[in-house]
Amino acid sequence: MLENCLDPDIAKLPNEFIVYGGTGRAVRDYESLHRIKDALRSLEDNETLLIQSGKPVGIFLTNRMAPRVLMSGTMLVPKWCTWETYFELAKKNLTTFGQSTAASWSYIGTQGIMQGTWETFKQVSMEHFAGTLSGKLILTSGLGEMGSAQPIAVTANGGVCLVVDVDKQVVKKRLHTSMIDIMAESLDEALDYIQDFVQRKEPLSIGLVGNAADIYEQILTRSIKPDVVTDQTPAHDVYNSYIPTGVKPEEAASLRESNPEHYEQLIRITLARHLKTMISFMKKGSVVFDYGNNIRGAAKKAGVIDAFCFPNFITKYLRPLFCEGRGPFRWIALSGDPEDIYKTDDVILKLFPYDQKLREWVEFVQQRFTFHGLPARVCWLNFEERPLFGQVINEMVRSGKLSAPIAITRDHMDAGSVASPYRETEKMLDGSDAIADWPVLNALLNASCGATLVGIYQGGGVGIGYSIHSGMSIIADGSETAQEKLNLVLKWDPGLGIVRYADAGYPVARKNLRQKGFKIPGNEGTSYD
Numbered sequence: 061m062l063e064n065c066l067d068p069d070i071a072k073l074p075n076e077f078i079v080y081g082g083t084g085r086a087v088r089d090y091e092s093l094h095r096i097k098d099a100l101r102s103l104e105d106n107e108t109l110l111i112q113s114g115k116p117v118g119i120f121l122t123n124r125m126a127p128r129v130l131m132s133g134t135m136l137v138p139k140w141c142t143w144e145t146y147f148e149l150a151k152k153n154l155t156t157f158g159q160s161t162a163a164s165w166s167y168i169g170t171q172g173i174m175q176g177t178w179e180t181f182k183q184v185s186m187e188h189f190a191g192t193l194s195g196k197l198i199l200t201s202g203l204g205e206m207g208s209a210q211p212i213a214v215t216a217n218g219g220v221c222l223v224v225d226v227d228k229q230v231v232k233k234r235l236h237t238s239m240i241d242i243m244a245e246s247l248d249e250a251l252d253y254i255q256d257f258v259q260r261k262e263p264l265s266i267g268l269v270g271n272a273a274d275i276y277e278q279i280l281t282r283s284i285k286p287d288v289v290t291d292q293t294p295a296h297d298v299y300n301s302y303i304p305t306g307v308k309p310e311e312a313a314s315l316r317e318s319n320p321e322h323y324e325q326l327i328r329i330t331l332a333r334h335l336k337t338m339i340s341f342m343k344k345g346s347v348v349f350d351y352g353n354n355i356r357g358a359a360k361k362a363g364v365i366d367a368f369c370f371p372n373f374i375t376k377y378l379r380p381l382f383c384e385g386r387g388p389f390r391w392i393a394l395s396g397d398p399e400d401i402y403k404t405d406d407v408i409l410k411l412f413p414y415d416q417k418l419r420e421w422v423e424f425v426q427q428r429f430t431f432h433g434l435p436a437r438v439c440w441l442n443f444e445e446r447p448l449f450g451q452v453i454n455e456m457v458r459s460g461k462l463s464a465p466i467a468i469t470r471d472h473m474d475a476g477s478v479a480s481p482y483r484e485t486e487k488m489l490d491g492s493d494a495i496a497d498w499p500v501l502n503a504l505l506n507a508s509c510g511a512t513l514v515g516i517y518q519g520g521g522v523g524i525g526y527s528i529h530s531g532m533s534i535i536a537d538g539s540e541t542a543q544e545k546l547n548l549v550l551k552w553d554p555g556l557g558i559v560r561y562a563d564a565g566y567p568v569a570r571k572n573l574r575q576k577g578f579k580i581p582g583n584e585g586t587s588y589d
C-alpha cells in the first residue's frame with residue numbers, strides 16, 4: 061500500500077514522496093522510506109511498527125490481534141499548531157505534512173476522490189435540480205490530484221463543467237488522460253461551448269488555463285450566472301501551493317523566496333478577489349459551496365469578513381449519509397489483477413440489489429475508469445453493509461476465488477473519523493464542531509478491534525491547525541483471524557460515527573442507535589428516544 065501511494069501513476073511527485081493535496085507526503089524522506097520498507101518485510105505477526113510523522117521509530121512486541129502499523133502524523137500541541145511552527149519544525153526534519161490518505165498509505169489515485177465527488181454532485185443534483193445536472197453550468201477550479209475528479213463527476217450527472225487551472229501543463233495532462241473533454245484556448249471559446257452544450261442539455265467538461273480569481277471575475281463581469289460555483293485550488297496551504305494572480309506557477313517558488321512579504325500580499329489580494337466573486341455569484345442565485353479546501357478560512361484571514369456566508373459541501377450534502385454510518389469504503393487488489401476487482405464488483409451488486417445509486421456508480425466507474433496503480437474500488441456503504449461485504453471478500457480470498465489478499469480501507473472523510481470545524485464538523489447541531497475526542501476514540505477503537513494499520517493525524521484537507529482525523533486499513537487474507545477482525549473493525553469504525561452524530565442530536569443517527577443494537581451506558585442499548 062505504501063509503494064502503491066508512491067507509484068508514478070498515482071503520486072503527484074513520487075521522488076519527493078508527495079502523493080496529493082499540495083504537499084501531502086507518505087513518508088518523511090528517502091531514508092525513512094527504506095527503513096520502513098525493511099521493517100515491514102521482516103515484521104512478525106506479533107510485532108507493531110510505530111511511525112512518527114512519516115519516520116519509523118520502533119518495532120514493539122505486541123500480539124497477533126494488534127495492528128501491525130501504528131502512526132501519528134503532523135501532530136502538534138494545540139497552542140503551537142500553526143503553519144509557522146510546522147514550517148520551522150519541518151525544516152529541521154522533525155515532522156512532515158501527511159494530508160490524509162497519503163499519510164496512512166491508503167490513497168488510491170483519482171478514483172478515491174472520484175467517488176466522493178460523484179456522490180457530492182449527485183446530492184447537489186437531487187437537492188437543487190430534480191436529480192440531474194443536465195442543462196446546468198458548473199464553474200469550478202483546480203485540476204489537481206483531487207480537483208480533477210470534478211469534471212467527470214459533473215458530466216456523469218449530465219452537466220457542463222468549466223474548470224479553471226493556472227497551470228497549462230496540468231490542464232494538458234488532464235486532457236491527455238481524458239479527465240476533461242476539451243481544453244479551451246480562451247474564455248470566449250469556453251463560453252461558446254458552454255452556451256451550445258447547456259442549450260442542447262448535453263454533458264461537456266472544459267479545461268481553461270487561468271487564475272481562478274481572474275476568470276471568475278471575468279465571468280461575473282459578463283453577467284453569466286453559473287448554476288453551481290465551487291473551487292478546489294489548494295487553499296488549505298495558500299503560501300506553498302495556491303498561486304496568486306499575475307504569477308506563473310513556475311515563477312512562484314523563486315518569488316516566494318526572493319520577496320516573501322510581497323508574495324504574501326499578492327496571495328491575500330487574490331484570495332479576497334476569488335472569494336468575493338464567489339459570494340457575488342451566490343447573491344445572484346448560484347448554488348455556491350466550499351469544496352473542502354478551507355478557502356473561506358484563508359479568505360477570512362485575508363480580510364473577507366463574510367467569507368463564511370456559504371456552506372461547505374459536507375455539512376450541506378454528505379452529513380445525512382454519515383448519520384447512517386455511510387461513507388467511502390475502499391478495497392484494493394494486492395494481486396495487481398483487475399479481475400479480482402471485477403469479481404468483487406459483481407458480488408457487491410448482488411449483495412445490495414436495493415441500492416440503485418451503488419449500481420449506477422459501479423457501472424459508471426467500470427465504463428469510464430482505467431485503474432492506476434493497484435486495481436481498487438470505492439463505494440459508499442453503511443455500517444451494516446461494510447462488515448458484511450468484508451466477510452464476503454475474506455471468504456472469496458479463502459476459497460481462492462480471488463488470487464491474493466485484499467486491503468480494505470477508507471478515506472479519512474468518514475462518519476466517525478474526523479473533527480474539522482470548517483468541513484466535516486461545521487455547524488454541528490450541538491455546537492461540538494471543534495471537539496476532537498471522536499477521531500482519537502475512533503483510532504483507539506480501530507486499534508482495539510484489530511485493524512492492520514491505524515493512524516491519527518492533524519491538518520488534512522483544510523491545513524495545519526484545522527482538523528484531526530484518523531486512518532484505518534485492514535487486510536482480508538482469508539484467515540479466521542482476519543474474519544474476526546473484519547467483523548469488528550468494519551462495523552465499529554463507522555458505528556462510532558453514528559454514536560458521534562447521535563450524541564450531537566441528529567435524529568437519523570439517534571434512530572439508528574436505537575434500532576441497531578448499540579450499547580450505551582445507562583440505557584441498555586436504547587438510548588436517545
Ligand code: NAD
Pocket residue numbers: 072080081082083173176201202203204205206207208224225226227230270271272273292293294295296297301302303304305309351352353354473520521522
Ligand atoms: P493539488 O495540489 O494536486 O492541485 C491543485 C491545483 O490547483 C493545481 O493543479 C494548481 O495548478 C491549481 N491552482 C493553484 N492555485 C490556483 C489558482 N489561484 N487558480 C487556479 N488554479 C490554481 O491539490 P488537490 O489534491 O487537487 O487538492 C485541492 C484542494 O482540495 C486542497 O486544498 C485539498 O486539501 C482539498 N481537499 C479536498 C477534498 C475533497 O473531498 N473535496 C479532500 C481532501 C482535500
